[in-house]
Amino acid sequence: xxxxxxxxxxxxxxxLASGRLSTCIRIVAAQGVALGLLALSTGRPGLxxxxxxxxxVSILLKGIVFPTLLSRAIREAQVRREARPFVGYTASVTLGxxxxxxxxxxDSRLALPRSDYPPLSVPAAFFTILVxxxxxxSRKQALSQVLGYLVMENGIxxxxxxxxxxxxxxxxxxxxxxxxxxxxxMGIAIxxxxxxxxxxxxxxxxxxxxxxx
Amino acid sequence: xxxxxxxxxxxxxxVPAVAGAAAFVIxxxxxxxxxxxxxxxxxxxxxxxxxxxxxxxxxxxxxxxxATARLFLGITSALFLTAAVYALGxxxxxxPDERHDFQEDVxxxxxxxxxxxxxxxxxxxxMSLVVLSRNLGLLWVAIEATTLVSAPMIYFxxxxxxxxxxxxxxxxxxxxxxxxLLGNFCLAVAAAKAGQGxxxxxxDPLVRxxxxxxxxxxxxxxxxxxxxxxxxxGLAPLHTWLPDAHSExxxxxxxxxxxxxLNCAFVGILRAQQVLAAxxxxxxxxxxxxILGLLSIGLAGVFILGQTxxxxxxxxxxxxxIGILALGVGLGGAGAFGSMLHAxxxxxxxxxxxxxxxxxxxxxxxxxxxxxxxxxxxxxxxGVLWGAGFLAICGLPPFGLFTSELTILKAALDQGRTGxxxxxxxxxxxxxxxxxxxxxxxxxxxxTTPGAGRxxxxxxxxxxxxxxxxxxxxxxxVYVPPALSATLHEVARTLGGF
Numbered sequence: 001x002x003x004x005x006x007x008x009x010x011x012x013x014x015x016l017a018s019g020r021l022s023t024c025i026r027i028v029a030a031q032g033v034a035l036g037l038l039a040l041s042t043g044r045p046g047l048x049x050x051x052x053x054x055x056x057v058s059i060l061l062k063g064i065v066f067p068t069l070l071s072r073a074i075r076e077a078q079v080r081r082e083a084r085p086f087v088g089y090t091a092s093v094t095l096g097x098x099x100x101x102x103x104x105x106x107d108s109r110l111a112l113p114r115s116d117y118p119p120l121s122v123p124a125a126f127f128t129i130l131v132x133x134x135x136x137x138s139r140k141q142a143l144s145q146v147l148g149y150l151v152m153e154n155g156i157x158x159x160x161x162x163x164x165x166x167x168x169x170x171x172x173x174x175x176x177x178x179x180x181x182x183x184x185x186m187g188i189a190i191x192x193x194x195x196x197x198x199x200x201x202x203x204x205x206x207x208x209x210x211x212x213x
Numbered sequence: 214x215x216x217x218x219x220x221x222x223x224x225x226x227x228v229p230a231v232a233g234a235a236a237f238v239i240x241x242x243x244x245x246x247x248x249x250x251x252x253x254x255x256x257x258x259x260x261x262x263x264x265x266x267x268x269x270x271x272x273x274x275x276x277x278x279x280a281t282a283r284l285f286l287g288i289t290s291a292l293f294l295t296a297a298v299y300a301l302g303x304x305x306x307x308x309p310d311e312r313h314d315f316q317e318d319v320x321x322x323x324x325x326x327x328x329x330x331x332x333x334x335x336x337x338x339x340m341s342l343v344v345l346s347r348n349l350g351l352l353w354v355a356i357e358a359t360t361l362v363s364a365p366m367i368y369f370x371x372x373x374x375x376x377x378x379x380x381x382x383x384x385x386x387x388x389x390x391x392x393x394l395l396g397n398f399c400l401a402v403a404a405a406k407a408g409q410g411x412x413x414x415x416x417d418p419l420v421r422x423x424x425x426x427x428x429x430x431x432x433x434x435x436x437x438x439x440x441x442x443x444x445x446x447g448l449a450p451l452h453t454w455l456p457d458a459h460s461e462x463x464x465x466x467x468x469x470x471x472x473x474x475l476n477c478a479f480v481g482i483l484r485a486q487q488v489l490a491a492x493x494x495x496x497x498x499x500x501x502x503x504i505l506g507l508l509s510i511g512l513a514g515v516f517i518l519g520q521t522x523x524x525x526x527x528x529x530x531x532x533x534x535i536g537i538l539a540l541g542v543g544l545g546g547a548g549a550f551g552s553m554l555h556a557x558x559x560x561x562x563x564x565x566x567x568x569x570x571x572x573x574x575x576x577x578x579x580x581x582x583x584x585x586x587x588x589x590x591x592x593x594x595x596g597v598l599w600g601a602g603f604l605a606i607c608g609l610p611p612f613g614l615f616t617s618e619l620t621i622l623k624a625a626l627d628q629g630r631t632g633x634x635x636x637x638x639x640x641x642x643x644x645x646x647x648x649x650x651x652x653x654x655x656x657x658x659x660x661t662t663p664g665a666g667r668x669x670x671x672x673x674x675x676x677x678x679x680x681x682x683x684x685x686x687x688x689x690x691v692y693v694p695p696a697l698s699a700t701l702h703e704v705a706r707t708l709g710g711f
Contacts, residue, residue: 110433145384153394160394160398163398164413171350174351175350175354175394181358182357189364189383192368207374208457
């Protein structure tokens with residue numbers, strides 16, 4: 001379990017440093033598979049059918065379906081790289097380290113009511129959420145923002161798998177279904193944006209505002 | 214009809230869901246439109262049955278029919294029925310082929326009508342699921358689902374502005390709602406020690422064992438839930454998607470977004486506050502809601518003042534009223550009662566105004582406030598209703614919003630919070646000034662339609678739905694039925710402060 005969490009932290013740093021969209025998609029997919037395995041290891045002793053099913057569904061969606069959908073989107077839109085992000089890659093990684101420290105700081109503030117959780121779980125999950133949020137605000141391509149959303153959701157999912165494991169199979173499945181439809185609808189939106197504007201650069205989506213300048 | 218509450222609740226979700234799925238595959242326009250009306254009507258009848266019978270919230274399962282659920286179900290269903298009738302006329306008016314955009318020189322066409330009809334019905338199903346959820350995890354799933362089924366409706370007119378609005382709506386709301394998911398999990402951590410059975414996010418066990426919840430994690434959970442659902446609800450400063458989506462969506466969709474969807478997100482916050490109140494920490498949530506509420510009213514006021522687009526003005530007015538709702542719950546006690554009453558009134562009034570805005574937009578072919586003059590000259594009924602809607606939305610007597618805004622003001626004064634009361638009044642005055650400029654300008658002056666200022670006979674489908682909503686707001690100002698009042702009290706009691 002700790003191994004998965006360390007893997008999560010390292011892949012986050014890699015994401016911050018990487019500008020090639022196809023690499024980013026693969027990294028996020030790897031995170032998804034790791035989370036699927038995490039779902040197996042967090043249940044009570046002995047594997048329940050619910051845990052196995054949840055694990056299989058999340059590996060299938062996050063490891064196979066999402067990367068396929070997103071790879072198709074970048075082929076359609078013919079973007080390979082994140083063009084000129086708002087924050088450069090070196091700065092991103094530096095900020096990532098700061099975020100990691102912040103996540104550990106937050107962990108020391110919030111005492112867990114039960115002590116049988118892996119000590120890394122809270123900081124690793126919060127770090128992943130923060131990285132996801134950072135990717136959404138600092139990258140311009142619509143596709144990077146979807147990736148950021150997925151990373152953030154991975155972090156929340158990891159937190160939930162470890163700390164809300166009584167939540168059960170149905171809610172977990174509902175969450176996955178929602179995320180799947182979200183990625184699907186966002187994918188369609190990206191397709192339309194690309195057709196309408198010939199780019200998927202969200203910085204240039206700026207027609208709607210309150211006052212004419 | 215005597216069916217157990219669980220069956221009724223399930224039917225309320227399943228009927229529109231099945232009808233919505235069917236609407237995607239039906240090819241004939243008339244059959245599909247008939248299905249929309251039928252779905253809305255059946256849902257309204259079921260809702261009326263549930264609300265009139267009251268009482269039994271149902272004891273088990275995933276769905277609940279308590280006072281909160283009944284109140285917001287009633288609002289949603291009534292508004293949806295009128296919107297569905299209006300949509301009938303709207304869909305007939307909409308040309309099926311490509312046409313010129315009136316704001317810019319581009320061609321655009323509509324999304325297939327089946328998408329709009331199907332999504333409308335699915336939207337009703339998901340909103341019903343939100344208000345009926347007994348489990349906070351299920352509630353989350355349902356709220357995210359409302360975002361996803363409403364996004365295609367915002368992109369009904371396929372041009373780049375609506376696409377931009379759709380993208381912002383999807384991304385901002387999805388990220389916001391993801392934060393709420395984190396809040397749910399924090400709540401599960403807070404409940405972990407309380408040691409319950411299978412699901413730790415069930416509303417009943419959470420409320421029952423609230424005194425055993427871990428307080429720091431509970432507070433963290435509330436903050437995340439407030440930020441998450443607050444984004445969807447349009448609380449400032451998290452409201453940024455709202456004006457864009459409301460102004461670019463077809464007016465009938467804007468009416469539902471503003472009158473029904475924002476309330477659904479509010480239910481998410483109310484459920485969180487309910488748990489907080491049961492744990493004896495009501496004051497924590499109330500403080501936060503009070504601040505965000507006042508901020509929303511003020512910010513909306515500033516943006517209404519400089520607004521040049523009348524649909525955006527209405528959208529910002531929604532931010533204002535959402536702020537009033539939050540403020541009322543923040544005050545607690547009688548304020549929470551006023552807030553619930555205000556939720557009913559605001560939904561009716563705003564639904565009416567957005568439908569009327571649709572009529573004006575269709576006639577004048579512009580959203581610019583400055584270019585719309587003399588509405589009563591071009592559209593006699595719409596013009597009169599637009600004026601009445603203006604009085605209603607500003608909270609002037611004899612309309613319902615006057616009563617509810619006054620109740621909230623009185624609650625603030627009774628609690629000795631003069632500062633809050635003064636700020637509330639001052640900010641309302643600011644909004645009033647802004648709205649007056651917009652509405653009076655549109656009502657007065659020589660008629661400036663492209664059709665050379667002649668008045669046109671409006672069809673019943675255009676003016677009857679907003680007129681019905683307007684009549685209800687007026688009735689609410691004169692007389693609140695005791696049964697409704699009892700329900701409002703019951704909801705307010707769960708939120709603390711009594």
